[in-house]
Amino acid sequence: xxxxxEVSNLVKNYFNTDETLRILQGINFTLEYSDSVSIAGESGSxxxxxxxxxxxxxxxxxxxxxxxxxxxxxxxxxxxxxIRNKKIGFVFQSHYLIEELTAVENVTVPxxxxxxxxxxxxxxxxxxxxxxxxxxxxxxYPSQLSGGEKQRVAIARAFINDPVLxxxxxxxxxxxxxxxxxxLELLLSITKNSRxxxxxxxxxxxxxxxxxxxxxxxxxxxxxxxxxx
Numbered sequence: 001x002x003x004x005x006e007v008s009n010l011v012k013n014y015f016n017t018d019e020t021l022r023i024l025q026g027i028n029f030t031l032e033y034s035d036s037v038s039i040a041g042e043s044g045s046x047x048x049x050x051x052x053x054x055x056x057x058x059x060x061x062x063x064x065x066x067x068x069x070x071x072x073x074x075x076x077x078x079x080x081x082x083i084r085n086k087k088i089g090f091v092f093q094s095h096y097l098i099e100e101l102t103a104v105e106n107v108t109v110p111x112x113x114x115x116x117x118x119x120x121x122x123x124x125x126x127x128x129x130x131x132x133x134x135x136x137x138x139x140x141y142p143s144q145l146s147g148g149e150k151q152r153v154a155i156a157r158a159f160i161n162d163p164v165l166x167x168x169x170x171x172x173x174x175x176x177x178x179x180x181x182x183x184l185e186l187l188l189s190i191t192k193n194s195r196x197x198x199x200x201x202x203x204x205x206x207x208x209x210x211x212x213x214x215x216x217x218x219x220x221x222x223x224x225x226x227x228x229x
Contacts, residue, residue: 003066004164004197005031005054010063012049023049025220027063033164033195036188038208040201040225041217047201050217051167054199055088056080068164085113089158091187093170095150097142097157103129104138107157114161121160128156132186148179155187166191168200172207184210 007029014021023046031037041047052058054065056072065072072083084090089110097106107125112118126138132152142150151171158166171187172180184207191198200207208214214225 002032003030004033004068006066007054008064010053010065011061012053013061022220027222029222031197033197035213036191036198036211037213037215038200038202038211039215039217040203040208045217046220047217048169051169051201055084055167085110086161087163087165089163089166091155091158091166091168091171093173095154097150097153099142102139102141103134103153106153107160110157111160124160125156128159131190132156148175148183151175151183152186159190164196166196166198168198170201172204181206
C-alpha cells in the first residue's frame with residue numbers, strides 16, 4: 001500500500017445561531033509514505049482545521065478519511081486517541097513543553113501514556129535529543145532553553161513513538177531565520193529516509209522550497225502548486 005492517507009470530498013462547517021461557516025468544501029488529498037508536503041494559505045483559510053480533521057482531533061461534517069486503510073471518521077474517541085498517540089506526531093508553532101519537566105522528561109511523555117517502561121522511554125528520548133544536537137541539555141528545564149532548543153525538544157517528543165505521520169503547524173513561526181532553517185532541516189532529515197510522511201502548514205517560502213509537494217488552501221479548496229524546476 002503506497003498511500004498513507006486518502007481524503008475524499010472532505011467538508012467542514014461550523015454552525016452558530018446566525019450562520020453557517022463553510023471552512024473546507026470538498027477537499028480531495030492523497031499522501032504517500034515518505035512524502036513531505038507543505039500547505040500554505042492565508043490566516044483563517046482552514047489549514048489548522050485540516051490538520052485537526054485528518055488527525056481525528058475534530059469531527060468532519062462530511063467526507064471520508066482513510067489512514068493506512070482505516071476509516072478514522074468512524075472511530076470512537078478511545079480508538080482515535082490511540083491512533084494519534086501511536087501513529088501521529090505533532091509539532092506546533094508554540095512548543096507546549098511542560099515547564100516542570102526536563103528536556104528528557106518532556107520527550108518521554110507521549111511514550112509513557114501507553115507504555116510504562118520508563119527506562120526504555122528515557123533511552124529513546126536521549127537518542128532523539130542527541131540527534132537534535134541537544135546532548136548537553138538533557139537535564140535542562142524549558143526556562144533554561146532558547147527558543148530554537150525548545151522547538152527541537154518538541155520535535156524529539158513528536159518522534160518518540162515512531163509515528164508514520166508528522167503534522168507540523170507553523171513549526172518555525174516563532175523562530176528567527178537561522179533557527180528556523182536549522183529546525184526545518186532537522187525535521188526533514190528525520191523523516192526523509194524513512195517511511196514516515198510529513199505535512200507542514202506554513203507561511204514560509206523557505207519551507208515551500210524544501211518539501212516534495214506544495215499545496216495552497218483557499219476558499220475551502222485545496223490546490224496543488226507546481227514546483228519550480
